[in-house]
Amino acid sequence: MFLKKIIYKILIVPVLIILICIFTISFIWFFIFNKDIKKDLIFFKTLHNNEFSKINKLFKNLYKTIFNIFFIKYDGFIIDEYRLFDNNPVPMIIVDSHRVIKKINNKFIELFGYSKEELLGKKTSILTPTFKDFKMYNEIFKRTQEGIQKKEELVYKKKDGTLFWIRLEGKSFNQGDQKSYILWSFLDIDCDVRDKEKLEKIIMIDPLTQLHNRRYLNEIGSDIFNYHKKEKFPLSVLMIDIDYFKKLNDYYGHQKGDYTLKYISKLMIDIFGDNSIICRYGGDEFIIILRNKKIDIVINMAEKLRKVLKNNEDIMITMSIGIAEIKEKDNYIEDTILQADKALYIAKNKGRDQVVVNRSEYYLSNSPST
Numbered sequence: 001m002f003l004k005k006i007i008y009k010i011l012i013v014p015v016l017i018i019l020i021c022i023f024t025i026s027f028i029w030f031f032i033f034n035k036d037i038k039k040d041l042i043f044f045k046t047l048h049n050n051e052f053s054k055i056n057k058l059f060k061n062l063y064k065t066i067f068n069i070f071f072i073k074y075d076g077f078i079i080d081e082y083r084l085f086d087n088n089p090v091p092m093i094i095v096d097s098h099r100v101i102k103k104i105n106n107k108f109i110e111l112f113g114y115s116k117e118e119l120l121g122k123k124t125s126i127l128t129p130t131f132k133d134f135k136m137y138n139e140i141f142k143r144t145q146e147g148i149q150k151k152e153e154l155v156y157k158k159k160d161g162t163l164f165w166i167r168l169e170g171k172s173f174n175q176g177d178q179k180s181y182i183l184w185s186f187l188d189i190d191c192d193v194r195d196k197e198k199l200e201k202i203i204m205i206d207p208l209t210q211l212h213n214r215r216y217l218n219e220i221g222s223d224i225f226n227y228h229k230k231e232k233f234p235l236s237v238l239m240i241d242i243d244y245f246k247k248l249n250d251y252y253g254h255q256k257g258d259y260t261l262k263y264i265s266k267l268m269i270d271i272f273g274d275n276s277i278i279c280r281y282g283g284d285e286f287i288i289i290l291r292n293k294k295i296d297i298v299i300n301m302a303e304k305l306r307k308v309l310k311n312n313e314d315i316m317i318t319m320s321i322g323i324a325e326i327k328e329k330d331n332y333i334e335d336t337i338l339q340a341d342k343a344l345y346i347a348k349n350k351g352r353d354q355v356v357v358n359r360s361e362y363y364l365s366n367s368p369s370t
Helices: 002-032 037-046 049-070 081-085 106-112 131-145 190-204 214-231 245-252 254-272 295-310 333-349
Strands: 071-074 077-080 092-096 101-104 152-157 163-174 180-188 235-242 276-282 285-291 319-325 355-358
Touching (some): 092 106, 131 152, 131 163, 214 235, 214 285, 214 333, 235 254, 235 333, 245 254, 254 285, 254 295, 295 319, 295 355, 319 333, 333 355
Parallel strands (some): 319 355
Antiparallel strands (some): 071 077, 092 180, 152 163, 235 319, 276 285
């Protein structure tokens, strides 16, 4: 295909250039060296304006043909078809108004893993994870055609099925055949997105216990509180403190302390399950937000946690737990947390190793017991 194009250009272009030269020389000779120039000028004046426009149009089309053989014009810039496009370091394709792939550069082939033959003439649905995504991306295609679409971060699919993130940017242009095309550039940002997700996970997770941390609670606590208060579903907060944890650390060392924290974290996950948010609140304090559980069930679960820990002879430590349920007067999640913290304070002052519930003004619930 490439060889045919080169031969085509070698044969056709010289012929066109020769024709232009002959036409131009003849035109110059006609006006400069012709003795009957006055008569000829009078003759040309008698020509209708449309004749002059036809001659002008002929020149324009002739130059345009030569231009289109060598170049494609895009957004005011001339892009050499065989150098700047094919060897551009940014993966690029050109698609027509039906989203059919017309041109592909080398970096695009390298990024997606296809050959040119596998993509040319195919719709871009071959690059999207599902046909549903292809239809959804059509809105971006339309906005790009209208010149109002900005950069977009989307998921695409490689030939081997790997899904990855792309920053997509497109510009529409018209080729010599007056058809509408879009030049798409595909910037691989998968590593950036994955790193961002990883970073977000890191800053929301306690590295020792692998529980959520206080930052995570601050992020989602208000949304959970507002939803449960609006729907009048049960929501309980448990504040947990490990009794005399500092003494355990001082006597047995930090290795024993870390083991204890990890054991208790796993124990809380096993007992409270997926319907809870368990966070390491700081040091030896934990907080659990338990959703859609009646207060009596919450108390039983807290007692189970306390007893299992107390009966573990390897750990040899106890815990105090304060519980509060969302109340009518609570305006923020912090209000409920404060009530649970007061109950925890009472539990510690009463001798520790016990569960205390702040029982004032239980919030009426329309959710069934679970």
